[in-house]
Amino acid sequence: MPAVRNVLVVGGGAAGAAVAILLAEGGVAVDLIDSKPDVAVLGSGITLQGNALRVLRQLGVWDEVKAEGYEFDTLGLRAPDPAGTLIAELTDIRTGGEDLPATLGMYRPALARILIERASEQGAKIRFGVEAAALDESRAAYDLVIGADGLRSWTRRQLGIDVEPQPVGMGIWRTFTKRPASVTRTDLFYGGPAYIAGYCPTGEDTLYAYLVEDARDRAGLSPEEALATMRELAGAYHGPWDEIRENLTDPARVNYTVFESHVIDGPWNRGNVVLIGDAAHSCPPTLAQGAAQALEDASVLAELLLRDDALTDALWQEFTARRLDRAKTVVEASLQLARWQLTHERGDVPGLMARVAHLVAEPA
Ligand SMILES: Cc1cc2nc3c(=O)[nH]c(=O)nc-3n(C[C@H](O)[C@H](O)[C@H](O)COP(=O)(O)OP(=O)(O)OC[C@H]3O[C@@H](n4cnc5c(N)ncnc54)[C@H](O)[C@@H]3O)c2cc1C
CATH class of the missing domain: 3.50.50.60 (FAD/NAD(P)-binding domain)
Structure with missing residues (x-):
């Protein structure tokens, strides 16, 4: 029993x-x-x-x-340069066992x-x-x-x-939008105006994208202002980000959260x-x-x-x-x-x- x-x-x-x-x-x-x-x-x-x-x-x-x-098994590292240059492709460890994807x-x-x-x-x-x-x-x-x-x-x-x-000192902009065909795994861009700019495919047609910055009080922004702020920050990132940014049009889909x-x-x-x-x-x-x-x-x-x-x-x-x-x-x-x-x-x-x-x- x-x-x-x-x-x-x-x-x-x-x-x-x-x-x-x-x-x-x-x-x-x-x-x-x-x-x-x-x-x-x-x-x-x-x-x-x-x-x-x-x-x-x-x-x-x-x-x-x-x-x-x-599903995917690799992680891309890209540069915050005008081409969004792919610097490295890392094979992730399948932590759930070989019969499950890494991510x-x-x-x-x-x-x-x-x-x-x-x-x-x-x-x-x-x-x-x-x-x-x-x-x-x-x-x-x-x-x-x-x-x-x-x-x-x-x-x-x-x-x-x-x-x-306790606050960690960072905040994250997140959005949920269309997946460009070129996005087939998570890529992380280190450097530029954000600490990290990244995205993760979430289905055949969808992905979520995020930008990590110093934690700020963003509570006073209207949804339209939040969208404009996220788009502006994303403007420093290229490669697949160019298409993601174009798809970033729905204020209701933009969210800001501080890390704790x-x-x-x-x-x-x-x-x-x-x-x-x-x-x-x-x-x-x-x-x-x-x-x-x-x-x-x-x-x-x-x-x-x-x-x-x-x-x-x-x-x-x-x-x-x-x-x-x-x-x-x-x-x-x-x-x-x-x-x-x-x-x-x-x-x-x-x-x-x-x-x-x-x-x-x-x-x-
Ligand atoms: C920005 C951000 C990104 C993240 N990304 C990832 C990621 O990619 N992968 C990952 O693994 N983790 C991620 N996490 C962490 C992940 O979201 C959490 O660790 C996970 O959701 C915790 O699950 P939980 O069930 O403990 O709590 P929650 O998902 O918070 O669920 C708690 C539930 O309790 C309910 N509740 C609260 N108070 C009461 C009450 N008084 N009475 C009744 N119900 C109540 C709430 O409504 C809620 O449904 C992220 C976190 C953040 C902040």
């Missing part, structure tokens, strides 16, 4: 939906609530590394993800929909538009409460854990309440590992809850042992990449990326 008979999952992002799928499949009664009115309606793209794909396959959604997304880009709302539908199919009871309230009542009513409620986790604050995400980061150092549970995903740790997306780590948290937590027959200290110790160091290493490496850029230092970027890839290639 599993360690829990019923759970409340707060938050239906990657972490919450994944743990709901696995627990419901294992016979646990799962209630999932999310404060959003509905599964995401609009959004940008997401880069899923092999280790994220390995968990998505475990969740039984790989075929759908593969059909919606765009897959996809539309975020499509991923969210696939995961929520799967959780529902497995029997999880899902309610959108419901804000978490009264943690003490929930922890009395359920064997376990899983706080998968993201960066500004309500559950984390209710537990009195006063670790909050945190890690809760120590057990992520307090009694029968546990935090996973961005609620417990977050990193700047310099390695595109945030969702991957959230999915791994869900996979390991579900494995332990379904294997053991009680919620014991030993279970929580094992969860901490398998997750804390790994997530922390990923957060620190992601921060190191950001710092090297902020201080214009020439760090060993390929070396650091390879070290993390080898780490996450081992199943969590």
